[in-house]
Amino acid sequence: MASLNPSGYEKFSGSPPKQGKEAATTGIPLSSSNQYFNESCETNTRLQTKTRVPWSSGLCDCFSDWRNCCITCWCPCVTFGQIAEIVDKGSSSCGVNGALYTLIACVTGCACCYSCFYRSKMGQQYMLKKHPCGDCLVHCCCEYCALCQEYRELKTRGYDLSIGWHGNMEKRSREVAMTPIPPVVEDGMSR
Secondary structure, eight states: OOOSSTTSOOOOSSSOOOSSSOOOTTSOOOSSOOHHHHHHHHHHHHHHTOOOBOOSSOTTOGGGGHHHHHHHHHOHHHHHHHHHHHHTTTSSOHHHHHHHHHHHHHHTSOTHHHHHHHHHHHHHHHTBOOOSSOHHHHHHHOHHHHHHHHHHHHHHTTOOGGGHHHHHHHHHHHHHHHSOOOOOOOTTOOO
């Protein structure tokens, strides 16, 4: 059976071969115009160009939620445990994270080294800007302010940190179940 392609290779991708260059007769496409390559590059470009958003409150706005400010000042392990449970999406409990924070604080005196990782993780999840400086520097210099800011950010995003991750998910599922579904109105009909 004779082939219309002089090299004996029939290309099924739908894009015409490049003129002026000799294509290898191995059957392996040499150009990067493969549809899978282009799609993944476009996806990666879209993900990289996603803009970061500012925090909902400033680093030093601790007194806007005076209750949390007092709890964080006297017992930062509670605030940290609540934040970590939400950021971990319930895979670790508030009590375990708070106890680990306290243990690190008592043994090394540098619990900020542990809590800065959660700030980074939270920043990645919600595409938050690193402001006013890097996450570890914010926690090393202003540990309590950073914890208060993270708490307020999650609260602004609709979480009730006192009931934990699973409590928030149950609350949201109940709200969705109670939301009335509007009736379907076909074209030309009135309500």
